[in-house]
Amino acid sequence: MTDTADATDSVSNQPRTAFSWGHTAMKAEFVAASDGTLRLARLARPSDPGSDPEAALPLVELTAFGHGSGWSGPRFTGTAFGARPVYRGHRSGRGEDGWESLTIELHDPATGLTAFVELTSPTKVPVLRSRVRLRNDGTEPLVVQSVSSLLLGGLPAPEALDVHRARNDWLAECRWYAEPLRDTVADISVDVHQHDSRAALALTGRGSWPSDGHLPMGALTERGGERTWLWQIESPAGWRWDLGERAHGTYLALNGPTDAEHQWRVRLAPGGEFTTVPAALALGSGLDDAMGALTAYRRAVRRPHPDHATLPVVFNDYMNTLMGDPTTEKLLPLIDAAASAGAEYFCIDSGWYDDSENGGWWDSVGAWLPSPRRFPDGGITAVLDRIRERGMVPGLWLEPEVIGVRSPIATALPPDAFFQRDGIRLTEQGRHQLDLRHPAARAHLDKTVDRIVGDWGVGYLKLDYNIVIDPGTLAPGDIAPGAGLLGHAHAYLDWLSGVLDRHPGLVVENCASGGMRMDGATLAVAQLQSTSDQQDPLRYPPIAAAAPTAVPPEQGAVWAYPQPDHDDDLITFTLGGALLGRIHLSGHLNRMSEHQLGLVRAAVDTYKSIREDLARALPFWPLGLPGWTDEWPVLGLRAPDGPSYLSVWRRGGCDELRLPVGHLAGQDVRTEILHPSDPGAGSVVWDREGGELRVSLPRTPGVLLIRLTPGT
Known part of the structure; x- marks a missing residue:
């Protein structure tokens, strides 16, 4: 289906291309600017104001050898290519899966390069997903150094906007902060100079941990208004976004890896193709509204799996418990206690393959065979059988992409199966990195997983990744290491999809030293996402409260590790922090008193009673996104209807707090404290007219899980 219309050029008075596309929640309008290039002139919800088409950006900006930037500056807009492509047509449609689609074809006569701008959006969700497919229809090779995934101009001026970013460091994930955009993009008196500012606020992610340092996300909020633009770049490797000033407004540019910052480039021979990583942009009336839209989009784009609806309780033996030292003797009583507490999956974490006396497994991993020393009677299969006998699904930890330098697999596989530079195999922290584009590397992992899942009956894999490779690999055929890294990262996700195709009941948790691989590309394939390795229960709340900014609640694994030496308040505190995510239980439950184990059971039972709502709820933050040192972190989830x-x-801090819950203002609301069960732990009172909840927590550390039911 093609939807076209004509507009009139104000200068030449000639018809020019114009058309619109979208659905009831979002509309995109495309107009040819005065230079003839097609532009996304407006992307908005139906109620939002329009923008100036001349402030919009070309649909595609790219740099290539021999075709650089159109001007100097630290950004990838205003490129020589951007002003050249000619519009050749578009097609739109609606899939049976509830997605709207639009593909726009552009062509550069000078080089023969054709660009297909592929836009999709879930019906009724104000989120645009964009990627660009390049095809060299010319007669000469073209080496591309950068290419945009999504460009949007015509946003309000920098002085009207605040920009939001999220620090994402090991043990301190999802720490959002905001600043005025004008603090970076200074007002240079554009009219005086008759030139836009060259300044840009740019953020990049590098290496094989795509969310190390910052989440591959960002947001703009309109000061004095309600409009919000929230984005994520769905790259399993490098990424970049930047904001700058153009035509008295603000532009947003979302990119995957680039040559300048990631040593990425791709050579397109005649007939060759390349597709960018996708980028998604959510629209909302405020940050909470945009986060809700992005959550709905993430659910729509991910691989379907029963786990997203059932949300089973997982016990993992690692955190603050066995810490990578599992044995039959240690596991059996822990398995019994976890089952008694209500766990439905039991995952044996790292160390199950380590047969050394001193725990020196780090640089010898790769064969993934169980240790006879650790599991002397009946081997690991006897322990897995015990898990099943107690009514739980067994799980194992695996770090599939690494091979220790002392592992026999390091010499058994061909050299090209590993990351390399200048013909030298890379070593990082005593490990080599597999390149999943190589058939031998993939065959090794397929054999490993099919043995663990198919032969041993394991139903849960925690896939970890604890080294960083930057900038990447130069395998035969690669012209830049960043391209090799991106190629491997896509091959890894393709391998993981193949595993799930062969074992559809398998549940996979994605982990990279906690949340260092918390990107949209991986989250669309894996069922769960580790949110942190944080071991201090007092430091975890701001991570748990902000985790739904990066991952839907039903995918965000939050540790709950009560211990027998904790008092009741600390036990309920660490348990309560995980009840609006995916509770990942740990702790020495087998050493607890019956009273303490009862507190654990009560929390798990509470979780099971609400998890059906969590799987469809949208997040909100009554006090705004939490700060790292906030005394009162707060997270809300709102189940539709x-x-x-x-x-x-x-x-x-003080023992009382007022929480605005605007969507319930003016309504009668029934309040229930679901956790903890101690009636003296705290109290809540609903203010109907003020739309506020008055919360009292007399002791610290303290936590409450509260249910608000309207109309009762």
């Missing part, structure tokens, strides 16, 4: 839930932590 159902109750709302609040997790409220107190780590210090």
Whole structure:
């Protein structure tokens, strides 16, 4: 189907190309600018104001050898290519899966390069997903150094906007902060100079941990208004976004890896193709609304799996418990206690393959065979059988992409199966990195997983990744290491999809030293996402409260590791922090008193009673996104046509708090404290007219899980 219309050029008075596309929640309007290039002139919800088409950006900007930037500056807009492509047509459609699609074809006569701008959006969700497919229809090779995934101009001027970013460091993930965009993009008196500013606020992610340092996300909020633009770049490797000033407005450019910052480039021979990583942009009336739209989009784009609806409780033996030292003797009583507490999956974490006396497994991994020393009677299969006997699904930890330098697999596989530079195999922290584009590397991992899942009956894999490769690899055929890294990262996700195709009941948790691989590309394939390796229960609340910014609640694994030496308040505190995510239980439950184990059972039972709502709820933050040292972190989840839930932590400060819950203002609301069960732990009172919840937590550390049911 093709949807076209004509507009009139104000200068030449000649018809020019114009058309629109979208659905009831979002509309995109495309117009040819005065230079003839087709541009996304407006992307908005139906109620949002329009923008100036001349402030929009070309649909595609790219740099290539022999075709650089159109001007100097630290950004990838205003390129020589951007002003050249000619519009050749478009086609739109609606799939049976509920997605709207639009493909726009552009062509550069000078080089023969054709660009297909591929736009999609889930019906009724104000989120645009964009990627660009390049095809060299010319007669000469073209080496591309950067290419945009999504460009949007015509946004309000920098002085009207605040920009939001999220630090994402090991043990301190999802720490959002905001600043005025004008603090970076200074006002240079554009009219005086008759030139846009060359300044840009740019953020990049590098290496094989795509969310190390910052989440591959960002947001703009309109100061004095309600409009919000929230984005994520769905790259399993490098990425970049930048914001700058253009034509008295603001532009947003979303890219995957680039030559300048990631040593990425691709050579397109005649007939060759390349497709960028996708980028998604959510629109909302405020940050919470945009986060809700992005959450709905993430659910629509991911691989379907029963786990997303059932949300089973997982016990993992690692955190603050066995810490990579599992044995039959240690595991059996822990398995019994976990089953008694209500766990439905039991995952044996790292160390199960380590047969050394001193725990020196780090640089010898790769064969993934169980240790006879650790599992002397009946081997690991006897322990897995015990898990099944107790009514739980067994799981194992695996770090598939690495091979230790002392592993026999390091010499058994061909050299080209590993990351390399200048013919030298790379070594990082005593490990080599597999390149999943090589058939031998993939065959090795297929054999490993099919043995563990197919032969041993393991139903849960925690796939970890604890080294960083930067900038990448130069395998035969690669012209830049960043391209090799991106190629491997896509091959890894393709391998993982193949595993799930062969074993559709398998549940996969994605982990990279906690949340260092918390990117949209991986989250669309894996069922769960580790949010952190944080071991201090008092430091976890701001991570747990902000995790739904990066991952839907039903995919965000949050540790709950109560210990027998904790008092009741600390036990309920660490348990309560995980109840609006995917509770990942740990701790020495087998050493607990019956009273303490009862507290654990009560929390798990509470989780099971609300998890059906969590799988469809959208997040909100009554006090805004939490700061790292906030005394009262708060997270809300709102189930459509159902109750709302609040997790409220107190780590210090006064013992009372008022929480605005605007979507329930003016309504009668029934309040329930679901956790903890101690009636003296706290109290809540609903203010109907003020739309506020008055919360009291007399002791610290303290936590409440509250259910708000309207109309009762």
